[in-house]
Amino acid sequence: MTYVFAPMPTPSLPVAGTSERFPVRRIFCVGRNYAEHAREMGHDGREAPFFFTKPADAVVENGTILPYPAATENLHFEAELVVAIGKAGRDIAEADALDHVYGYACGNDLTRRDLQTQAKQAGRPWDMAKGFDGSAVIGAIHRVADVGHLDHGPIQLTRNRELQQRGDLSDMIWSTPEVITHLSGLIAFQPGDLIMTGTPAGVGALAPGDTAVVSIAGLPDLSVSIGERR
Ligand code: MN
Numbered sequence: 001m002t003y004v005f006a007p008m009p010t011p012s013l014p015v016a017g018t019s020e021r022f023p024v025r026r027i028f029c030v031g032r033n034y035a036e037h038a039r040e041m042g043h044d045g046r047e048a049p050f051f052f053t054k055p056a057d058a059v060v061e062n063g064t065i066l067p068y069p070a071a072t073e074n075l076h077f078e079a080e081l082v083v084a085i086g087k088a089g090r091d092i093a094e095a096d097a098l099d100h101v102y103g104y105a106c107g108n109d110l111t112r113r114d115l116q117t118q119a120k121q122a123g124r125p126w127d128m129a130k131g132f133d134g135s136a137v138i139g140a141i142h143r144v145a146d147v148g149h150l151d152h153g154p155i156q157l158t159r160n161r162e163l164q165q166r167g168d169l170s171d172m173i174w175s176t177p178e179v180i181t182h183l184s185g186l187i188a189f190q191p192g193d194l195i196m197t198g199t200p201a202g203v204g205a206l207a208p209g210d211t212a213v214v215s216i217a218g219l220p221d222l223s224v225s226i227g228e229r230r
Contacts, residue, residue: 011056013105014140016220022084022102022141025192027054028183029080029109029130033173033198040201049174049182052126054109054196058136062222066134068208068229072112075206075226078199079157079165079214081150082107083176084141085195090188097177100189104150106214106222107196108137108157113205138194139214139222151176153217155200159210167200169216174198 012021031050032038060066069075086102109130116129152170156163174182179197183189206212206226214222 008057011059013059013061013138015103016140016142017146023192024056024059024194025190026056027058027136027194027196028052028187029054029196030174030179030198033179034167034171034200035173036167036171036201037199037203038173040203046173049179051183051186052130054131054136058131058133060134060137060224062139062224064134064137065225065227066110066137067227069110069112069132069134070230071128072114074112074114076111076113076203077157077159077164077206077212078109078111078203079155079216080107080109080196080199081155081169081176081216082138083179083195083197085180085189085193086191088188088190090184092180092184092189094177094181097180098144098149100180101144101149101176102191103141103143104147104219105141106139106216106219108212108214108222108224109196109199110135110137110206110224111203113203136194136196137222137224139220142219147218149176150216150218155214155216157202157215158213159204159206161213164204165200165202171200172197
């Protein structure tokens with residue numbers, strides 16, 4: 001079989017402590033998974049988890065200098081725990097959910113907030129707000145065998161070394177096993193799937209020249225810098 005042009009290379013992330021890479025299949029994201037952030041976005045109360053996606057090739061690694069994205073005047077950071085799926089499954093019970101986790105990483109769910117606000121107001125999809133090129137900043141994957149399961153401890157983000165977001169993984173409205181259970185009722189997980197599990201309160205804007213650093217207890221920091229507009 002031949003293709004009419006070269007298929008895209010498999011997006012991937014480094015696996016800490018190895019020379020191997022984690023092939024990225026799909027990127028699922030959880031909306032409003034910390035109560036204080038839900039409130040700052042104008043929502044209250046526990047709602048069923050909802051999900052959106054980013055393209056696999058939106059992934060960029062630690063240390064990237066990302067040109068300021070097109071079509072926005074309000075690029076936002078969102079510090080998030082990323083769950084890496086290593087085992088296929090559908091309709092996964094909560095008690096079995098962690099068996100499907102290969103590892104964890106720090107993530108930054110970059111968002112064109114102005115486009116998201118417009119989409120919400122018009123009842124339109126979020127794709128162009130959330131799924132643009134370079135929008136999934138994700139650090140090296142750390143294997144469960146090395147770091148265990150991460151379900152508590154500080155998650156924070158600094159912009160130019162000033163604290164902007166601070167929360168605790170235990171504040172997630174829907175825990176990692178609960179997220180896996182819900183999502184696996186909607187899609188069949190495959191190895192290589194990633195889940196960005198939502199962000200605590202304190203989201204804000206990044207400008208050209210800014211550096212955002214995500215820190216999560218048990219993982220090394222994840223840094224991204226914003227360059228000039230193309
Ligand atoms: Mn997010």
